[in-house]
Amino acid sequence: MxxxxxxxxxxxxxxxxxxxxxxxxxxxxxxxxxxxxxxxxxxxxxxxxxxxxxxxxxxxxxxxxxxxxxxxxxxxxxxxxxxxxxxxxxxxxxxxxxxxxxxxxxxxxxxxxxxxxxxxxxxxxxxxxxxxxxxxxxxxxxxxxxxxxxxxxxxxxxxxxxxxxxxxxxxxxxxxxxxxxxxxxxxxxxxxxDEIKEKYPWATNGKPVGGERRIITSLDLDPHRLEDHNHHLQEKYREVEENEVRYELFDCDDAEYIIVAYGSSARVCQKSIQLAREEGIKVGLLRPITLWPYPKKQIREFVDKGVKGFLSVEMSAGQMIEDIKLAVEGQARVEYFGRYGGVIPSPEEVVEAFKNKFQED
Amino acid sequence: MTEEIIIAGFGGQGVLSMGKILAYSGVMQDQEVSWLPSYGPEMRGGTANVTVIVSDERISSPSITSFDTAIILNQQSMDKFEPTVKPGGVLLYDPNGISRPPERKDINIYKVQGARLAAEMGNTKIFNMIVLGAYLKVKPIVKLENVIQGLKKSLPERYHKLIPLNEDAITMGMKNVEVVQTV
Incomplete structure (x- = not known):
């Protein structure tokens, strides 16, 4: 340890x-x-x-x-x-x-x-x-x-x-x-x-004897070459999306509803789902660890499993909810609750907001 | 066991360090802890508070709005935090600097003459340790030996010679806590 x-x-x-x-x-x-x-x-x-x-x-x-x-x-x-x-x-x-x-x-x-x-x-x-x-x-x-x-x-x-x-x-x-x-x-x-020179052949730490001159720049005035460079970047981003999504689940196995929250909000919501479960509400928490790449597939899988609704809890005015909606593609309800300007939501008010949005279902 | 505590008073009273020592004591006995200070444009003489959670389980939200125990050291904090104690919970206060004593009937109330005892001991800086002692008498959530270990961990080496004085202050607090009401 x-x-x-x-x-x-x-x-x-x-x-x-x-x-x-x-x-x-x-x-x-x-x-x-x-x-x-x-x-x-x-x-x-x-x-x-x-x-x-x-x-x-x-x-x-x-x-x-x-x-x-x-x-x-x-x-x-x-x-x-x-x-x-x-x-x-x-x-x-x-x-x-x-x-x-x-x-x-x-x-x-x-x-x-x-x-x-x-x-x-x-x-x-x-x-x-x-x-x-x-x-x-x-x-x-x-x-x-x-x-x-x-x-x-x-x-x-x-x-x-x-x-x-x-x-x-x-x-x-x-x-x-x-x-x-x-x-x-x-x-x-x-x-x-020496280790850096061996491991990173792109690094600009001196032209190797007999080797190519290394250039690192974001400038390329030829639009076709710059388009190629952008293609390369986009391929790299798709690879990151494929391989690097990270998230954590709390009480999602039998969940009818899922709260999505990250960082501090996710800590607050861990308490909220405890409080909600004490009242018999089957709600879980999905905490994105990578905000980009976003756990879109995982959210979509919950829709396919029959989760009825998602609540985006943020310390912002409805930003992450857009990514949840993109993941859900209109196939389930997505609602928002947040506080902002430096105010931290309380675990109780998240439960209250959840009930207001979903309990008349 | 989960104990959710707010400690609130003036900046300079040692509110944040009292919380830190309590949290460190929890770490010493293998518990989960969180210490969340009010931070901001605060200064000596302004208000300061810290939320400390000590638990046997993984701590969910470090930011909470109701508490098992409130340790209150000035009037502004009394006004703000007396209503946040859970029914059946504990409110501990130092009557020095309190113009309106607590009025709740559904909580356990204790007081300790921390400021006066610190003055009698000839060192106003150990005020917070007297109050911590009083708290630990009411709620012995951490063992005294672990508090001493916590002090060793949280104080720089050059202050370790002051640990016996701090220990005396804790004992003084334990001996002098007064019951105001129990429910």
Whole structure:
């Protein structure tokens, strides 16, 4: 068993970055994410593993440091909260176009604009539908515990390097700020330059003797070549959709209705389904772990098994419900309940909302 | 066993650290725990609260609206959290700084003179440990030895010499908790 600690989500994520053998972290403080930068600065990871931690001058600088570091095949990451992630969208689009692996963490707060600093999930569209310009996708993981804040760091890097694609960990103020028990995984060594050269033939870390010059760019002025590049990206995205969907089920075996919720909302809804089942309501919970790729097939299978309705519970104003509707294709009722602007729904009000939407059936 | 607790008072009273030590004590005896602070533009003198859950089972929602126990250390928190105690639950408060004592008839109410006892012990910083002691007398959900282990884990090494003082404060709280009403 790994080392057991009581940690905040943000701290667990920062410790996981050091243990995952990350080469460079570039970030800028913003509530409710600042503990990541704070922890990494206090921990002096360059003394532990040689990992570089740099407080950038802005979020725009951070994301472009990821572009540069990631292009050399190094494991690089940044973290921020909603307004800071908005500033990074141009860079993310470039990184996706140039197929550079990296990990971006969003500890979401209430918006739009400067919003507030309380937990929210209202960056869902931005995370899963693009965010920046052009046809691209981020692989998006949604942790719902402090344990997953730790575990998803190496997972996000594995996926990012496997597909040469930016991966996002989409958390929120609640998961970032709360403390839970976390079992830390054993430290993994950072890769040496030789290992990187051998493993990633695309990395721009010097022209090999007698080899081809390597170019990483998102620019191609020839529309046909750029179309080919886009074909390639789309094929890659289909492969990710085929292989990387992750989700968790609670009490779905005999469920007549299913609540769909991720991250903090999924924690609230775990309690809601307990309360509902005490009243004899057969309701289960499906928690998407990957928000993109979305567990569409799994939702559709529940429709085919006769589930009567789905309730999307979000800390946003009806964003994820669109993906549930796309999965269901009109074959079952899909309703929405949410709180937003930094308000966390209570387990009881979710049950109330469920009854209002479905109990007259 | 699942115990859902809100601890609420002024920033600077040690509300968040009391919660942290309680949570760490749970970890020491292999229980599941969650610690969810109110965070925000808060400062010394403003209000602060923390929700702590200690359970034998996997914890569902760390964010909850009703509690088995409320530990209340100022009037604003009394106004806000007295109504959130589950019927039959526990409300523990320090009467210093409370202008309107609790009025519920369906809950167990206890008080401890935390601020006064801390002043008598000559160190106002151990106020929160006195209150924690009072709570553990009413609800012995974690063993004292595990609290000491929790203190060791949550305090930086340079403060470990203060652990005996904290232990005395917990004992002081245990001895001085007063029953106001039981149901």
């Amino acid at each position: 790994g080392e057991l600690r009581l940690m905040k989500g943000n701290e667990a994520l920062a410790e996981a970055a050091i243990r995952a053998g990350v080469d460079g972290y570039f970030g800028y403080p913003i509530t409710p994410q600042s503990e990541v930068v704070e922890y990494l600065t206090a921990e002096k990871p360059h003394e532990r593993t040689g990992m570089v931690v740099l407080q950038a001058e802005s979020e725009v600088a951070s994301i472009n440091m990821l572009y540069g570091g990631g292009a050399t095949g190094k494991k690089v990451m940044t973290s921020s909260s909603s307004p800071g992630i908005s500033l990074m969208q141009e860079g993310l689009s470039y990184i996706a176009g140039a197929e550079i692996p990296c990990v971006v963490v969003n500890v979401v707060r209430g918006g739009p604009g400067l919003g507030d600093i309380q937990p929210a999930q209202s960056d869902y569209f931005q995370a899963v539908k693009g965010g920046g310009h052009g046809d691209y996708r981020l692989i998006v993981l949604a942790p719902s515990s402090v344990q997953e804040m730790s575990d998803f760091v190496p997972l996000a890097f594995d996926l990012a390097f496997k597909y040469r694609n930016p991966a996002m960990i989409m958390s929120d103020g609640l998961i970032g700020q709360m403390m839970e028990k976390v079992e830390l995984f054993d430290p993994m060594p950072r890769m040496t330059d």
